[in-house]
Amino acid sequence: MLYHLYELNQAALHPARATAEAYRMLWRNPLNPASHTVMGRGAAAALELFERSTRRYRKPEWEIDSVMSHGRTVSVRPETVLTKPFCNLVHFRRDLPETAQKKDPKVLLVAPMAGHFATLLRGTARDMLPDHDVYVTEWVDARFVPRATGPFDLDDYIDYIIDFIDYFGGDVHVVALCQPTVPVFAAVSLMEGRRAKNVPRSMVLMAGPIDARKSPTAVNKYATGKPLSWFRQNVITQVPWPYPGHMRLVYPGFLQLSGFMGMNLERHVTAHRDLFHNLIQGDGDSADKHREFYDEFLAVMDLSAEYYLQTIETVFMEHRLPKGEMRHRGERVDPSQVKRVALMTVEGHKDDITGVGQTEAAQDLCTRLPDSMREHHLQQGVGHYGVFNGSRFRNEILPKVRDFVRTHQRPKSILKRVLARVA
Incomplete structure (x- = not known):
């Protein structure tokens, strides 16, 4: 049931993510006069943070050419x-x-x-x-x-x-x-x-x-800190349809990611706050480094x-x-x-x-x-x-x-x- 609720949440947020990405492109378009203002850059930064915070990150490429x-x-x-x-x-x-x-x-x-x-x-x-x-x-x-x-x-x-x-x-x-x-x-x-x-x-x-x-x-x-039965009852769930592995019992990646984030929550919050400020200030290099790290860190798999x-x-x-x-x-x-x-x-x-x-x-x-x-x-x-x-x-x-x-x-x-x- 837990995995199904997660998938429903992802599906429900999909239209909002698509809308946020469309408006982000609008606010960043150089032909839009507002894109050169603090308000425009702030709007684009906020929309990017929303889209990135609610996205499901897929398996990255190796990128070793x-x-x-x-x-x-x-x-x-x-x-x-x-x-x-x-x-x-x-x-x-x-x-x-x-x-x-x-x-x-x-x-x-x-x-x-x-x-x-x-x-x-x-x-x-x-x-x-x-x-x-x-x-x-x-x-x-x-x-x-x-x-x-x-x-x-x-x-x-x-x-x-x-x-x-x-x-x-x-x-x-x-x-x-x-x-x-x-x-x-x-x-x-x-x-x-x-x-x-x-x-x-x-x-x-x-x-x-x-x-x-x-x-x-x-x-x-x-x-x-807990018996094995606790892990079996609380963190193991079935893969939902339509994935090829539907009904397989797994420890889902989104739970593992929650654990990773919880261990250093303050650091991750600070990193995203810094991304927001870097986007407003036009610091593209720092923003790219943030994206590169979190595109990898937030991509998780089920076990x-x-x-x-x-x-x-x-x-x-x-x-x-x-x-x-x-x-x-x-x-x-x-x-x-x-x-x-x-x-x-x-x-x-x-x-x-x-x-x-x-x-x-x-x-x-x-x-x-x-x-x-x-x-x-x-x-x-x-x-x-x-x-x-x-x-x-x-x-x-x-x-x-x-x-x-x-x-x-x-x-x-x-x-x-x-x-x-x-x-």
């Missing part, structure tokens, strides 16, 4: 190379000679499935492309997945990660950002326990809740109810992974089995979503991994988003990740000798 790589500007084309019902594996194909392509390590960016689209990692992918052959998991909005496809839970998520790693035949470095650190760590641990031949060369876990008991944040406290509830229970309520109690389809997830895959963990000193120590906990769980194959980096001065985006990521974190990846881009013969020593 070119990068500087190997000393020249090359075109980039996102290309889907593997398709599954809930996720596509996208390759950012650079227009480079085959020999140049092979020189760069393959990197699989595992995007969060936590409400936002994978394009949230646009900056991450763009910054890594000059020196890496980049792939990314592009999760599908659950409201567009037909119910007949079946459910999708944390076990399915782990299976997807294993399938994606297998696609590379072991020649890949997996970089997990935020939420997927747990399923990626679990997937690699399972592959190591099975002695799979296609384990990745390394995994980089960034700002993720491997052990959410350490330095608990407001997000952790929210997840543990499968099974996945959402299982993640809440396994990761945040019962902490099964660090306790050694996590199971995948009955098989125990044992991080102590990891001995062939190099591990790097990255945290932000000011992270208010994943507390300091939560990601580094993976280091303690990999008891059989040699010191030469592990590294931890705590970045000063950044919060959660800054761990994988922005100037600090580009100038201070990425160089360390790049060096780590290059160090472990070793020939198979060398890898076999390392394995012989730790066996």
Whole structure:
């Protein structure tokens, strides 16, 4: 019922949004004398704020057309190379000679499935492309997945990660950002326990809740403050018709967005107030930066109810992974089995979503991994988003990740000798 009411509200506001956009164009038309007055600019600004505040934001485009790589500007084309019902594996194909392509390590960016689209990692992918052959998991909005496809839970998520790693035949470095650190760590641990031949060369876990008991944040406290039954009864709802996934149980994106906004409500109110003043003053650059950020931030997707509830229970309520109690389809997830895959963990000193120590906990769980194959980096001065985006990521974190990846881009013969020593 909740989702249906939301859709009815969106439909009811549609004529008002269309009217507001039409009048905004009228007030901004340079042929209209009033557009050059404070009153005209104020009216246009107010109408834009109304339209943007009531709009449903669709999945953004990647907008990565070119990068500087190997000393020249090359075109980039996102290309889907593997398709599954809930996720596509996208390759950012650079227009480079085959020999140049092979020189760069393959990197699989595992995007969060936590409400936002994978394009949230646009900056991450763009910054890594000059020196890496980049792939990314592009999760599908659950409201567009037909119910007949079946459910999708944390076990399915782990299976997807294993399938994606297998696609590379072991020649890949997996970089997990935020939420997927747990399923990626679990997937690699399972592959190591099975002695799979296609384990990745390394995994980089960034700002993720491997052990959410350490330095608990407001997000952790929210997840543990209520029983699982409360989440099932209050935040899970059915996708309405006419979406392809109608009647599928989901945790809807608009509820997730409400949580995101509520965590820093004053900051978001201030940002929109600043947009209003910038539009009146004609500060187009500042207004464009606001639009660019919020076009991405306000675009959210629905999550499968099974996945959402299982993640809440396994990761945040019962902490099964660090306790050694996590199971995948009955098989125990044992991080102590990891001995062939190099591990790097990255945290932000000011992270208010994943507390300091939560990601580094993976280091303690990999008891059989040699010191030469592990590294931890705590970045000063950044919060959660800054761990994988922005100037600090580009100038201070990425160089360390790049060096780590290059160090472990070793020939198979060398890898076999390392394995012989730790066996």
